[in-house]
Amino acid sequence: MSLTHWVLATGMAALAVAPPAGADGWAPDECGPELAAALADSRTMLARVPPGSKLWLPHPYPAGAAEILEDFRAGYLGHLERAEWGPWRALNAAGWDLLTGKWRQATTQARAALESLRPDSFYQRQERFREALAARQLTCSVDRVENWTPRRCTARLSGDESLRQAAGSFGYLLRLRDAAGAEVARAALSQSGQWRTVALAWHPPGQPLQWPAAPPRPEEVLRQAAAALHLRGSRPQYVEAQGTIDCMVLQFQPCVAFLGPSAERGPTEAKGVDAAGESTYLASRGMFFEIRPDSPRFPAEDLPRRLADGSLAVPASYDASRDAVITIGRGQAAIARRLEPVR
Numbered sequence: 001m002s003l004t005h006w007v008l009a010t011g012m013a014a015l016a017v018a019p020p021a022g023a024d025g026w027a028p029d030e031c032g033p034e035l036a037a038a039l040a041d042s043r044t045m046l047a048r049v050p051p052g053s054k055l056w057l058p059h060p061y062p063a064g065a066a067e068i069l070e071d072f073r074a075g076y077l078g079h080l081e082r083a084e085w086g087p088w089r090a091l092n093a094a095g096w097d098l099l100t101g102k103w104r105q106a107t108t109q110a111r112a113a114l115e116s117l118r119p120d121s122f123y124q125r126q127e128r129f130r131e132a133l134a135a136r137q138l139t140c141s142v143d144r145v146e147n148w149t150p151r152r153c154t155a156r157l158s159g160d161e162s163l164r165q166a167a168g169s170f171g172y173l174l175r176l177r178d179a180a181g182a183e184v185a186r187a188a189l190s191q192s193g194q195w196r197t198v199a200l201a202w203h204p205p206g207q208p209l210q211w212p213a214a215p216p217r218p219e220e221v222l223r224q225a226a227a228a229l230h231l232r233g234s235r236p237q238y239v240e241a242q243g244t245i246d247c248m249v250l251q252f253q254p255c256v257a258f259l260g261p262s263a264e265r266g267p268t269e270a271k272g273v274d275a276a277g278e279s280t281y282l283a284s285r286g287m288f289f290e291i292r293p294d295s296p297r298f299p300a301e302d303l304p305r306r307l308a309d310g311s312l313a314v315p316a317s318y319d320a321s322r323d324a325v326i327t328i329g330r331g332q333a334a335i336a337r338r339l340e341p342v343r
Helices: 001-009 033-047 066-080 087-093 107-115 123-133 218-229 303-309
Strands: 138-147 171-176 183-189 195-200 236-240 255-261 280-286 289-291 297-299 323-327 331-338
Touching: 001 303, 066 123, 066 138, 066 171, 066 183, 066 195, 123 183, 218 236, 218 255, 218 280, 218 289, 289 323, 303 323
Parallel strands: 138 236
Antiparallel strands: 138 171, 171 183, 183 195, 236 255, 255 280, 280 289, 289 331, 297 331, 323 331
16 A cells, blocks of 8 residues: 555545543552643643644644544644645755755755655655645544653643643544555644644555554453463553653554552452552563562652663662663652563
């Protein structure tokens, strides 16, 4: 399948959507009253944003899949319009004078600009995607992703950089398909409906459409855990978190978290999130990690930088070859131990 299939849909067909998966999220370190206050403040702010502004949305804090998609459509198309997107504008930015028909800058930039006119170039794919999205020619599925970063209990957004960050207790992962059913783009949105990032599928000239594997469905991860770890999990969900486990929505690879009896204590009755005898499990790229109720915890503030520069003070029992550090909600990070399959 190729991206040319985008033009096959009828011009004004409505964007079809599937309902968001997962509606009852959780985190080991939950928010207090500050989240409700932050959400109320954010709703008030967004309600005052005039149409045409960078932060304007038709449905602030969308209530369902149709509103989620309309928020993405309005926000992303508005971004492209403000950025004056298009191959000819790319040529002009690279140094091509549209009035004189001559290059103003170096030939390397000229070659790069001409490259943008290739049918398989990013600019051309972006333009086809923009046209299909504007004409409501794409179908879409939506998954809810819980926010376990330290910004779980915040909501206000302002500025380009903050729009890429998670804000609120959850967000959305969108998968968009063309008329032939091929997945052509993925997008991440915040709880408020602001789009955070978009990625387009691509294919080299003469080769089939390429796309990274989609994250496994939460229910499938429970079946994998039952087979590999001999434990029965519950309440599976996608999560975004920071740390040494790859759980980043901006890379379209959220982890799957679920609850279950401690792998070391054997089966127990479920007693609620993080209760005695019940562990939190994370699945990422075929690996399973366990966060026990007594796992070491510490403040998650500025965790990415502290991990990068080695200033994070981890417990003496921490084994980098086996253990991971991961944020778990409002303001804490925890040690997660990688589990080996039960033989």
